[in-house]
Amino acid sequence: MEHSGSQQLCNTSGGSIAPVEFDYTHIVGWFHAEKIYQQIYDFIPNNGWFCEIGAFAGKSTAYFQQLCKVNNHKKVNHLVIDTFEGTKNEHEHILQSFDKPLFEVFRENMEKCGFNLDEIFVKTGKSQEILLYEFPHHFFDAIYIDGDHSYEAVKMDLKLAKLKVKKGGIIAGHDIDIPSVWRALREEFGKFEFDKYQKSFIVYNY
16 A cells, blocks of 8 residues: 555455355456455444445456445445446447446346345445535545546536534545546645555545
């Protein structure tokens, strides 16, 4: 883990994920942040809230649900926000390979993994609108941002995350190798930690 600031990222340990016939590794996606998701899970208190901005076919969602299932000593409320339309100029070829709408692919992947969709809060729409109008400030313990990668969208997601995450909570996100993401991140946070392998950043909301 590399650092743009002075804060040290602490190591975490948690239960191992038991092998299953169909799990997150079988789902189409670009998820690389297993260690950060473990850190987020460990950080969130019992009955706390985690928000994922961007899920696509559910790869990261399935991984977090597996963490919850294996480490069942606490309950974590899991909110997923996605338009389930993909991102223009990024996902067209993959969406065309599916024989059904993206949300149906997501739903079927959760069922194949053995997860109950009634236990996952799924909101279909734009993160900027849903977070702004449907949740109070300082509500979430952690937010992970992996939605629209345009500069304007990332900038707004980061600004809203600072409002919606509790003080001392975690704001993290994916695709730091994309210039628009890196630019917005550097403008919003002077100090943050990042991991090139996980293509992710993490910062505490102080």
